[in-house]
Amino acid sequence: MDRQVIGLLKPTLQAQFGWTEIGYSNIVLAFQLAYGGGLLFIGKLIDRLGTRKGFSLAVLFWSLSAMAHAAAGSLFQFAAARFSLGIGESGSFPASVKAVAEWFPKKERALATGIFNSGTNVGAIVTPLVVPWLTIRYGWRSAFLGTGALGLVWLAAWLVLYHRPEKSRLVSARELAFIQSDSPETEETLPWRKLLRTRQAWAVGLGKLFTDPFWFVYLFWMPDFLSRNLNLDLKGMALPLFLIYSGASVGSIAGGWLSSWLLKRGWSVNAGRKTALLVCALAVTPIMLAARTSDPWLAVSLVALAAGAHQGWSANIYTLASDMFPRSAVASVVGFGTLLGSFSGLFISKAVGYILQATGSYVPIFLMAGLAYLVALAFVHALAPRLDPAEL
Numbered sequence: 001m002d003r004q005v006i007g008l009l010k011p012t013l014q015a016q017f018g019w020t021e022i023g024y025s026n027i028v029l030a031f032q033l034a035y036g037g038g039l040l041f042i043g044k045l046i047d048r049l050g051t052r053k054g055f056s057l058a059v060l061f062w063s064l065s066a067m068a069h070a071a072a073g074s075l076f077q078f079a080a081a082r083f084s085l086g087i088g089e090s091g092s093f094p095a096s097v098k099a100v101a102e103w104f105p106k107k108e109r110a111l112a113t114g115i116f117n118s119g120t121n122v123g124a125i126v127t128p129l130v131v132p133w134l135t136i137r138y139g140w141r142s143a144f145l146g147t148g149a150l151g152l153v154w155l156a157a158w159l160v161l162y163h164r165p166e167k168s169r170l171v172s173a174r175e176l177a178f179i180q181s182d183s184p185e186t187e188e189t190l191p192w193r194k195l196l197r198t199r200q201a202w203a204v205g206l207g208k209l210f211t212d213p214f215w216f217v218y219l220f221w222m223p224d225f226l227s228r229n230l231n232l233d234l235k236g237m238a239l240p241l242f243l244i245y246s247g248a249s250v251g252s253i254a255g256g257w258l259s260s261w262l263l264k265r266g267w268s269v270n271a272g273r274k275t276a277l278l279v280c281a282l283a284v285t286p287i288m289l290a291a292r293t294s295d296p297w298l299a300v301s302l303v304a305l306a307a308g309a310h311q312g313w314s315a316n317i318y319t320l321a322s323d324m325f326p327r328s329a330v331a332s333v334v335g336f337g338t339l340l341g342s343f344s345g346l347f348i349s350k351a352v353g354y355i356l357q358a359t360g361s362y363v364p365i366f367l368m369a370g371l372a373y374l375v376a377l378a379f380v381h382a383l384a385p386r387l388d389p390a391e392l
Contacts, residue, residue, distance in 0.1 A: 001123040001130075001147040002066040002085060003031075006078075007220040008131050008237070009140050011227050013078075016140075023075050025353025028220050029346055031082035036342030038090030043335020044192070046095050047328060051102060052162050054331075055095035056155060062088025063151030069144035093318065093338050094331035101322040101330045102164050105181045107263045109322050110273070114256020114315035121249035121311060124219070128241040195332055198390040200324040203383035204337040207277075207317040210376035211310065212341025213348035214369040218244070218307050221352060225303075225362055230296045240300045247304030248311045255280050255312015259319070269323055270387040276316045277380065281373035283309035288370035291362035306369065313373060320380075324390050 006013075010024060019027075046054030065084035072078045100112045131143045165171045165179050195201045226232045226240055255276055262272035287306035290299045321333040348368075355364055 001127045001150065002062065003089070003219055004124050004127040005066075005131055005143050005147055006069070006082065008128060008223050008241075009135065009143065010220075010223055011233075012135065012140055017075065019075060021357045022353045025349050027075065027079050027082050028216070028349045030079035031086040032216065032342050032345045032349055034083040034086030035090050036086075036339050036346065038087040039094070039335045039339035039342060042090045043094040043332040046091060046098060046331040046335075051095050051099045051164070051331075052159075055091060055099070055162075056159060058088050058091025058095065059151050059155050059158070060088075062091075063148050063155070064088075066148030066151065067145050069148075070141035090335075090338070090342075094335040097318045097321060097334045098327070098331040099162070100319075101327045103179060105179060106269065106323060108260060110256040110263075110276070110316055110319040111253070111260040112256070113318050114253045114312070117256070117311055117315050117318070118249040118252040121245045121252060121307075124245035125242050125249065128238045128245075132235055132238065192332070194392055195325075195329060195336065195390075198392070199383045200320075200388075200390040201333050201336055203380045204317060204321050204324075204333055205340040206379040206383065207320070207376050208337040208341035209344045210372045210379070211313060211317075212338070213345040214306075214372060215310050215314070216345045216349065217352060217365060217369065218248070218303070218310070220349075221362075221365075222303065224356075225291075226300075228356075228360070229291065229299065229362065240296075243300055244304045244307050248307035251280075251283075251305075251308020252311035252315055254308070256315035256319070258312070259316055270385075273316050273320060273323065273387065274377070274381065277313060277373075277377050280309040280313035280316070281377050283312075284373045285370045287366045289366075291366050309373070317380075320384070320387065323387055324384065326392075329392070 006027065013019065014024065042054075042058070046058075048054075049057075062085055065081060065088050068084065069078065069081045072081050096116050097113060100109050100116065104112045127147070130146070134143045134146055165176055171179075222241065222244060223237055226237050230240070232240065258279065259272045259276035262275060263269060267275075284306045286302050290302040290306075293299050293302070317337070318334060321337065322330050325333050352365055355361070
């Protein structure tokens with residue numbers, strides 16, 4: 001929700017503050033720069049502090065940063081708030097994937113990752129329903145305050161409920177044995193120089209490098225696409241955005257379920273994961289037609305399909321880290337991959353701003369999105385042809 005508010009309010013804030021497309025892209029750029037920069041150290045920090053403490057600090061910082069947007073009154077101040085938000089949110093996926101690695105054996109991790117990843121989309125579904133109501137009734141500042149404060153509520157629940165399985169009073173001996181049924185793993189924290197020498201880390205990294213930028217496009221530019229191409233106002237965007245992010249939520253769970261289902265049917269980890277990745281990559285390609293069609297609901301459906309395929313892809317790419325690395329290194333590897341995805345997102349964000357400023361068309365943007373996942377899969381397979389465990 002904290003990421004989505006700025007995109008949903010873009011037409012409102014652009015009219016009030018006179019932002020250009022390039023100016024708005026600079027606000028998005030500030031978030032992505034901080035998000036990527038934070039990943040240089042946050043994954044290692046979470047591996048050292050542990051999931052419970054590391055994630056708590058990240059969520060506290062980003063919730064306060066989200067609320068700080070309400071005090072902004074200029075392009076620079078919004079960019080500063082987004083920068084702060086990006087630093088806090090950089091802890092999200094490294095900590096989440098590490099939590100999954102702590103609580104699930106390999107054959108269940110992709111589905112578990114798909115389920116937690118779908119929360120991103122639930123937030124994106126709820127936000128178009130909540131933010132217009134808050135904005136119309138209490139002004140746009142209330143949207144940032146209200147959604148940011150929800151993170152503090154989540155933080156209290158997290159501190160009460162989350163512990164590693166071996167320390168949890170809610171886990172039986174039988175459940176603990178199932179969670180720890182994979183081969184024993186090292187608990188040593190691994191330095192960057194060892195991780196970055198492995199082909200497996202680069203397979204995860206390049207899988208994110210080529211694809212992550214387009215999720216930022218779906219988050220930050222979809223309200224603009226609906227306004228520009230379909231002539232929808234803030235109220236009119238609610239149903240199309242609901243359909244797009246509902247598709248993303250279903251895709252996240254379905255993509256994770258597919259590879260987990262294949263593994264339970266006897267497929268190898270390599271075949272199961274890569275088949276799921278291929279299905280997701282092919283499902284994105286129809287988005288290349290979304291900006292060309294004159295049928296608004298066909299355009300929304302194609303974007304929803306691509307968003308769902310992206311999230312299914314993401315669930316499986318994240319799971320590759322826990323397939324090929326020990327639990328003690330998972331947050332670092334996910335942090336590295338998300339770092340590459342964030343930095344490539346910096347270039348796409350600027351490119352989108354300049355493309356829209358020059359052409360007013362989303363055609364080149366969706367063309368790149370349609371091809372990116374197949375290119376990424378080729379790199380993943382070249383670097384990790386059998387998904388063998390990294391030699392550390």
